[in-house]
Amino acid sequence: xxxxxxxxxxxxxxxxxxxxxxxxxxxxxxxxxxxxxxxxxxxxxxxxxxxxxxxxxxxxxxxxxxxxxxxxxxxxxxxxxxxxxxxxxxxxxxxxxxxxxxxxxxxxxxxxxxxxxxxxxxxxxxxxxxxxxxxxxxxxxxxxxxxxxxxxxxxxxxxxxxxxxxxxxxxxxxxxxxxxxxxxxxxxxxxxxxxxxxxxxxxxxxxxxxxxxxxxxxxxxxxxxxxxxxxxxxxxxxxxxxxxxxxxxxxxxxxxxxxxxxxxxxxxxxxxxxxxxxxxxxxxxxxxxxxxxxxxxxxxxxxxxxxxxxxxxxxxxxxxxxxxxxxxxxxxxxxxxxxxxxxxxxxxxxxxxxxxxxxxxxxxxxxxxxxxxxxxxxxxxxxxxxxxxxxxxxxxxxxxxxxxxxxxxxxxxxxxxxx
Numbered sequence: 197x198x199x200x201x202x203x204x205x206x207x208x209x210x211x212x213x214x215x216x217x218x219x220x221x222x223x224x225x226x227x228x229x230x231x232x233x234x235x236x237x238x239x240x241x242x243x244x245x246x247x248x249x250x251x252x253x254x255x256x257x258x259x260x261x262x263x264x265x266x267x268x269x270x271x272x273x274x275x276x277x278x279x280x281x282x283x284x285x286x287x288x289x290x291x292x293x294x295x296x297x298x299x300x301x302x303x304x305x306x307x308x309x310x311x312x313x314x315x316x317x318x319x320x321x322x323x324x325x326x327x328x329x330x331x332x333x334x335x336x337x338x339x340x341x342x343x344x345x346x347x348x349x350x351x352x353x354x355x356x357x358x359x360x361x362x363x364x365x366x367x368x369x370x371x372x373x374x375x376x377x378x379x380x381x382x383x384x385x386x387x388x389x390x391x392x393x394x395x396x397x398x399x400x401x402x403x404x405x406x407x408x409x410x411x412x413x414x415x416x417x418x419x420x421x422x423x424x425x426x427x428x429x430x431x432x433x434x435x436x437x438x439x440x441x442x443x444x445x446x447x448x449x450x451x452x453x454x455x456x457x458x459x460x461x462x463x464x465x466x467x468x469x470x471x472x473x474x475x476x477x478x479x480x481x482x483x484x485x486x487x488x489x490x491x492x493x494x495x496x497x498x499x500x501x502x503x504x505x506x507x508x509x510x511x512x513x514x515x516x517x518x519x520x521x522x523x524x525x526x527x528x529x530x531x532x533x534x535x536x537x538x539x540x541x542x543x544x545x546x547x548x549x550x551x552x553x554x555x556x557x558x559x560x561x562x563x564x565x566x567x568x569x570x571x572x573x574x575x576x577x578x579x580x581x582x583x584x585x586x587x588x589x590x591x592x593x594x595x596x597x598x599x600x601x602x603x604x605x606x607x608x609x610x611x612x613x614x615x
Contacts, residue, residue: 232580236614252294256287257615260331260377262608266321270595270604278316283333283377284309292347301347306362309338322604323595325524325568326553327383329608330376339424341396357401360427363417364393366401367441367464371492372511372533373549377612379533381588382570384551388488390515390527392468394439397421398431409447416440419470440467450493454507455500459493472521475562486517498536506536511549519556523563526554543578555597563597582614 231237236256240246245255261282266273285308292301310333318328344359357366364387365374373379376386387393399417406412418431419439443464449456465487471480490513498506510532519525531549536542551570555563574588592604 235581237582238615241615252291254287254289254291257285258377258612259284259615260610260612262329262331262381262610264317264329264381264606264608266317266604266606268605269602270321270592270606271323271601272321275317275320277320278312278318278332281312281316281329281332282310283331285377286338292345298347300352301345303345304342305340306342307338307340308333309336311335317606322592322606323598323601324382324570324592324604325563325596326389326551326570326592328570328590328592328606329381330383330386331381331610336424341423344399353404355403357399357415359398360396361399361401361417362396363399363401363415363439363441366415367391367393367413367443368488368490368513369460369462370490370511370513371460371494372509372547373492373513373529373531377610378576378584378586379545379547380531380549380572380574381608381610382549382551382572382590384527384553384570385529385531385549385572388490388513388515388527388529389524389553390486390517390522391466391488392419392439392484392517394419394421396423396427397439398427409449410445411447412442412444414440414442419468435470437468437470441465452497453500454497455502457494457497460491461493462488462490464488464490474520474523474556474559476556476559477520481518481521484518484521486515486522488515489513506542508532508534513551519558523556523559524553525556528552541577545576546574547576548573564599565594565597567594568597569593584612586610586612 241257248255263280265279288305290303292298292303313334316329316332318324322328342360342362344357344361346357348354349356368388368391373385380386394417397418399415401413401415403411403413417439418427419437420430420434421427422430441464443462445460445462447460449458468484469482471482472484473480492509492511494507494509496508513529515527517525529549529551531547533545533547535545537546538544549572552567554567571591572588574586576584576586578584588608590606595601595604
């Protein structure tokens with residue numbers, strides 16, 4: 197009798213354990229599934245942003261981590277300094293209409309920090325004049341790199357931006373080659389190196405749209421800016437050097453069986469009055485002037501939904517600067533992006549780009565080779581809405597314009613998380 201009761205207890209306990217284990221597995225499976233479906237890892241910083249969203253304040257936090265290694269050629273394939281680097285970004289967007297009743301107005305604040313030194317792997321391994329890591333910020337805790345007002349004026353005819361602005365995000369844009377955190381890693385495939393962009397400077401930008409597909413934009417920025425400062429010292433207490441930029445562009449929509457194929461065709465002029473010269477010159481020259489082109493066009497769409505970006509797009513850039521005042525006086529780049537190339541991977545992106553910078557003939561002592569070029573291929577994989585990973589490979593020809601350094605091959609892996 198006792199033996200029978202004992203066996204029944206064992207069976208009951210075993211059954212309870214199986215049910216508990218199955219319940220635990222289901223709970224863990226649901227928990228993991230829910231986390232993977234989140235738009236951000238912490239669901240809006242653990243709910244802190246929800247009440248702020250309702251009042252007109254949006255907050256975002258992201259971390260980008262990058263590991264790169266020079267595996268062939270360059271300066272060295274053994275130096276480990278700077279292989280791992282990264283940045284973290286805190287962004288705040290305030291709707292001034294909700295907060296203060298100012299229609300069509302907003303305040304944007306962007307703070308950024310990073311790790312590893314500014315030389316990074318490029319200075320000790322690859323030796324590129326462009327820079328193989330456009331996201332390298334150096335060891336910084338948290339700097340407010342942007343803080344500007346944006347709104348419409350004159351009966352909404354003009355759009356005004358004023359404050360501390362990153363001009364690389366305003367002028368010389370590109371849909372497919374403009375973000376170092378999600379697209380290309382090589383700096384020459386992010387921005388045009390012939391344009392002397394000031395670093396997060398106090399600036400004013402005014403734009404106007406005469407028609408639905410045509411815009412004109414002009415701006416002035418402190419040419420001596422230091423992104424780690426507010427900008428008032430260099431803008432108002434040093435020489436009156438301001439970078440002036442003017443850009444105009446067309447935004448045509450080409451019709452296709454799957455809907456409108458959007459594109460933007462830009463042309464811009466700039467003037468930098470600071471005295472400067474190329475690396476070989478002993479004389480400085482004022483009023484550096486140049487121009488640029490930047491075009492991107494979607495070539496094919498997979499679906500006819502207006503908001504669906506799956507398909508093939510291409511870009512091209514060109515820049516010119518005076519050879520007496522700049523080391524690179526001609527530059528061009530070209531490439532493509534395909535989103536959703538693989539079945540069932542609608543958010544994944546394949547990108548390929550080639551950039552070439554022509555060194556000034558009058559700087560041949562510093563740059564014996566005529567040019568440096570960079571070829572990059574990356575594939576961005578979206579594991580969850582808040583986690584993307586991008587393996588990348590770069591091939592650098594004539595790194596640093598030197599005839600003493602062989603072509604370099606750099607491999608990298610980037611991970612970005614949205615919190």
